[in-house]
Amino acid sequence: MSRKFTPKVVTANALLEGDVVYLTADDRWTRDHTEAELIEDEAHAQVRLVDASSRADEVVGAYLADAKPGEDGPEPVHFREVFRTRGPSNYAHGKQETV
Amino acid sequence: MYSYTEFDEAFVRERVAQFRQQVERRIDGALTEDEFKPLRLMNGLYLQLHAYMLRVAIPYGTLNSGQMRQLAYIAERWDKGYGHFTTRQNIQYNWPKLKDVPDMLDALADVGMHAIQTSGNTIRNVTADHFAGAAADEIEDPRPYAELLRQWSTDHPEFQFLPRKFKIAVSGAPNDRAVVKAHDIGLEIVRNDTGEVGFRVLAGGGLGRTPMIGKVIREFLPKDDLLPYCEAIVSVYNLLGRRDNKYKARIKITVHETGLEEFRDRVEARFAQLRPEFGGADQALLAEIKAQFARPPLQASSLAAFESAYTNDPVFRAWTDTNIAEHAEPGHAIVTISLKAHGATPGDATAEQMREMADLAQAYSQDELRISHEQNVILPHVHKSDLPAIHARLKEAGLATANVGLVSDIIACPGMDYCALATARSIPVAQQIATRFDELKLEHDIGPLKIKISGCINACGHHHVGHIGILGLDRAGVENYQITLGGDGSEDTAIGTRTGPGFAYDQIVPAIETVVNTYLDQRESPDETFLQTYKRVGMEPFKAALYPDQEKQRAA
């Protein structure tokens, strides 16, 4: 038995602004983690990562990050990814500026 | 102060023009990220957690008021109105947009600054004592040598692809304020038995994953031999340094694995080959550089205003007691402006604050400023009679915190609030420690104490050499902080020792309070510093206080 697959989202940084983006099910890049496509299948995750990485004129450094279903959509699991959804803790800069 | 030659200027402009085209080609899709990444890194542009980051070199930490104003302008025009001064005497902008970066680099070039070799496996910004050219204890100003090294290493064709990055620091005084022993090459200006001035050369120091104290490779190097000898060290390293394993690629591992004797023999052999090739042009250049670093003439004047303020104003007195250092010239002082207001981000300055510091430098400090590796700003040449006026203006600007060298004067790297490599946050830990000790009103009673925090094993926050070091790690998906005690970044460099298991994010500030309280209990008198007490009593009392349950178990 293979281990249970932890759901993933595809995330990267936007090429022009450098800020954190997530891949949606309809192939948009969103700034909002809850709009990301929650990928429950390992093979599909790899395909989506390849898709994302091929969009080199839009994003940089695409990778798969652990996520879990939440009330409003996917939520990050690891604290690093939680910070990436909002910005630094010393100033209200980054994503939290606009929320 | 040193200003760029035409050659430098042309070189920097050309690099900016090239980078502008590279950015355009990246944006229009002609360059992939794999192709572009090394190019942007060569120009100091990183991609961090939330945004790009531009790292700008401040060679040996010296800048003039015009340069500081330009840094302020760049922060306002293209960033979020502030900059972060780092432990390598650089400034980092945390929010640049890719398309703006060439303009930022052009604006830097306008004042003779750049971001070249602030990244990559090259010789990085050469750092120096931030009191250079001003300190009372100095044998000679190290900056002309640092500048000579900068010119030699910039775009050096042989050293653009070293096994790993390479850092050089120079100090001109017996009191080491540049942590030279923690550098790939450390240079200490010394006087030998016959009174001749030269360098003690150290190699193979470094912090990071495997901290090592630099080893003396040459006890006394005549000054004229500086470049060929450094070139010999770097070229032997370039040959022997491991390229197969990133974690073993720094010169500290090369020296360790090769053995100091063997490494030294190879360096001396290479030096013998190289020495004749340096025909004296380097010395002519050095003479020109030196003339530009000559200390400006300082005027003597009455100390009455200073003395009266010192006697009558306790706030001013407290500030001078902590933030002023002795100047070589009688009646003068070196002012350290603390960028560590309690609860603020260590090393950050707003554009307004940068402008105010520039104005103060222009009015009172011969137009000079310095950035220290401890993330503060220095006015190096101030007459004491001007101190009350300077203090009053710093107060207005929120820059008069009287805490240099105290518990809240914390070094903290950007950590997981910005850095893509981080395993935990460091800034909020620093903010909370400073706030806590300010509440306790214990800071001045505690006395000299250096806390240094890194957000990962790379140790940009110098935690190994903090009297109290804090290292943020990721332990099974939770932030966890290890404490080390007894580190020392001075001429008596020492690597701190771990207390034991780490502490959770919400436990680290209480744990530091416990460490400090233990010191207060243990010290023989208020004159015994934290480090002295630690050296006398050792780790045990601190362990017992930090891990009471384990102590009980052991007793049971």
Ligand code: SF4
């Ligand atoms: S120590 Fe680690 S977290 Fe801190 S700045 Fe350096 S690489 Fe980033």
